[in-house]
Amino acid sequence: MSKTLEIKDLHVNVExxxxxxxxxxxxxxxxxxxxxxPNGTGKSTxxxxxxxxxxxxxxxxxxxxxxxxxxxxxxxxxxxKGIFLAMQYPNEISGVTNSDFIKTAMQARLGSDxxxxxxxxxxxxxxxxxxxxxxxxxxHRYLNEGFSGGEKKRNEILQMKMLKPNxxxxxxxxxxxxxxxxxxxxxxxxxxxxxxxxxxxxxxYERLLDYIDVDYVHIMMNGQIVRTGGKELIAxxxxxxxxxxxxxxxxxxxxxxxRQHVVLGSCARNPKTENK
Amino acid sequence: MNKDLQELxxxxxxxxxxxxxxxxxxxxxxxxxxxxFKVIHYIDKDTNMxxxxxxxxxxxxxxxxxxxxxxxxxxxxxNCHKNASLTLLSFKKNEKSENIRINVNTYLEEDAYIESKNxxxxxxSSLFNQNIYMLEKNSHIDSLDVIINASNKKQEFNFDTxxxxxxxxxxxRNFCICKNDxxxxxxxxxxxxxxxxxxxxSQKTKGLILDQTSQISANPLLLIDEYDCLASHxxxxxxxxxxxLYYLMSRGLTKEDSERLIVEGFIHPFIEELNDEKLQxxxxxxxxxxx
Numbered sequence: 001m002s003k004t005l006e007i008k009d010l011h012v013n014v015e016x017x018x019x020x021x022x023x024x025x026x027x028x029x030x031x032x033x034x035x036x037x038p039n040g041t042g043k044s045t046x047x048x049x050x051x052x053x054x055x056x057x058x059x060x061x062x063x064x065x066x067x068x069x070x071x072x073x074x075x076x077x078x079x080x081k082g083i084f085l086a087m088q089y090p091n092e093i094s095g096v097t098n099s100d101f102i103k104t105a106m107q108a109r110l111g112s113d114x115x116x117x118x119x120x121x122x123x124x125x126x127x128x129x130x131x132x133x134x135x136x137x138x139x140h141r142y143l144n145e146g147f148s149g150g151e152k153k154r155n156e157i158l159q160m161k162m163l164k165p166n167x168x169x170x171x172x173x174x175x176x177x178x179x180x181x182x183x184x185x186x187x188x189x190x191x192x193x194x195x196x197x198x199x200x201x202x203x204x205y206e207r208l209l210d211y212i213d214v215d216y217v218h219i220m221m222n223g224q225i226v227r228t229g230g231k232e233l234i235a236x237x238x239x240x241x242x243x244x245x246x247x248x249x250x251x252x253x254x255x256x257x258x259r260q261h262v263v264l265g266s267c268a269r270n271p272k273t274e275n276k
Numbered sequence: 277m278n279k280d281l282q283e284l285x286x287x288x289x290x291x292x293x294x295x296x297x298x299x300x301x302x303x304x305x306x307x308x309x310x311x312x313f314k315v316i317h318y319i320d321k322d323t324n325m326x327x328x329x330x331x332x333x334x335x336x337x338x339x340x341x342x343x344x345x346x347x348x349x350x351x352x353x354x355n356c357h358k359n360a361s362l363t364l365l366s367f368k369k370n371e372k373s374e375n376i377r378i379n380v381n382t383y384l385e386e387d388a389y390i391e392s393k394n395x396x397x398x399x400x401s402s403l404f405n406q407n408i409y410m411l412e413k414n415s416h417i418d419s420l421d422v423i424i425n426a427s428n429k430k431q432e433f434n435f436d437t438x439x440x441x442x443x444x445x446x447x448x449r450n451f452c453i454c455k456n457d458x459x460x461x462x463x464x465x466x467x468x469x470x471x472x473x474x475x476x477x478s479q480k481t482k483g484l485i486l487d488q489t490s491q492i493s494a495n496p497l498l499l500i501d502e503y504d505c506l507a508s509h510x511x512x513x514x515x516x517x518x519x520x521l522y523y524l525m526s527r528g529l530t531k532e533d534s535e536r537l538i539v540e541g542f543i544h545p546f547i548e549e550l551n552d553e554k555l556q557x558x559x560x561x562x563x564x565x566x567x
Binding site: 051052053054074075076079080084085087090093094095097100101102104105108109142159 | 543
């Protein structure tokens with residue numbers, strides 16, 4: 001049965017600065033949405049807010065998963081309800097093996113009387129490792145420790161495959177991936193499409209979206225979704241950038257507003273005054 | 277011997293010591309030649325003991341303080357003789373004790389090599405003095421100490437390393453975990469004597485505080501009397517990294533499970549090294565109880 005993630009008029013502050021200024025977005029399982037936009041417009045803030053990161057304060061608006069208020073839930077509760085965030089910068093955690101971590105995460109979704117079959121888990125994990133063309137010793141390596149940037153991103157997808165969320169938010173999953181890894185990741189995401197899976201893909205570039213069938217494309221600027229369309233938007237952004245849209249909407253860059261100027265000092269030398 | 281202890285020992289060469297004296301086992305004393313050994317300690321009074329690794333021998337030693345009771349002092353000397361190699365895995369704990377004092381002196385001769393991983397978790401106030409002496413050239417020690425204090429008491433650790441000659445190498449890493457309104461003083465002193473050229477000394481202490489009222493103080497000190505050497509130290513203390521917690525919780529783990537995984541991550545390098553399921557299970561069981 002289809003599930004719905006509904007965000008209405010969401011406003012979010014970070015350290016007293018408003019970053020999201022009224023986001024409206026509805027995603028259903030079975031759909032893939034892409035979010036694009038210039039740097040600093042709030043795309044990652046949206047992703048982290050959906051997941052419940054402590055740094056982001058929701059000041060207005062609602063966020064519901066099938067009618068249940070997500071804003072009342074802790075990070076782990078949201079995850080167990082079916083939300084997954086593939087991080088832009090995954091943490092390295094020494095001493096915690098990938099397999100222990102994923103097994104504990106899968107167990108957390110089961111009732112206290114239920115237990116994961118070890119055999120089934122190992123088989124599934126080995127297949128996921130193989131599908132993503134990762135090193136076979138991955139299960140025994142510490143979580144993201146010593147991983148290249150591309151390996152960390154693929155490890156996020158591996159976790160997603162194992163945890164089978166209803167909604168996956170993929171925050172710049174394509175950054176740091178080479179051409180082959182991009183194809184592998186894109187195909188694996190696409191293969192998860194189905195009536196129980198929806199995705200929100202945050203990206204700057206068209207290339208990942210060559211491998212993923214996208215249903216809706218949203219452009220974010222200045223903390224709001226300013227345009228929604230189909231795949232044709234992607235090609236236009238790739239060809240023309242965002243300036244045409246800024247002009248059309250009469251938007252100015254907020255990125256450099258309210259920055260405080262700081263004098264760092266100078267080591268420049270003036271030979272004329274030096275010997276005075 | 278009870279069944280649990282039998283399972284821990286398994287088929288290894290072993291010695292059971294009562295207050296430092298061998299009372300049972302396949303070895304009669306701790307003057308060791310090449311091989312794998314398990315040493316099980318029962319201690320209920322002041323104890324002195326010596327572990328000798330003979331010239332050119334290669335020894336792997338797992339040491340467990342199985343039952344340690346009373347207000348006691350334990351003195352251990354470890355001698356790693358010429359070209360000897362010791363892999364030491366040591367688990368020190370006590371129960372029903374008001375106070376425990378431990379002094380471990382380790383001596384390394386020429387070309388001696390020690391790799392040691394130690395977990396210490398006392399349930400009482402304690403004073404633990406560890407002195408490592410690099411006596412001759414090409415002596416080398418790599419040491420990882422995990423200290424867990426959930427005793428609600430103050431525990432003091434003085435870990436000193438002395439480079440008395442050149443061409444010697446020491447790498448000391450200490451991880452301290454504190455909870456339940458406990459206090460750890462971690463004092464690490466590194467001394468490089470004049471004339472000990474080409475010595476290399478490194479110390480690192482990391483402290484993890486698991487509640488609002490526990491404290492850890494890390495006091496590193498380097499006393500260097502030689503120009504031609506390398507020496508470094510570092511210390512960091514804090515609560516569990518919030519971003520690490522967030523990452524684990526974003527996969528559905530509760531806060532408690534996430535904290536447990538992170539803390540177990542400190543201990544994991546030790547557990548992995550045990551290479552023995554029964555021992556791993558014994559240690560993990562103990563950790564789960566106190567943490």
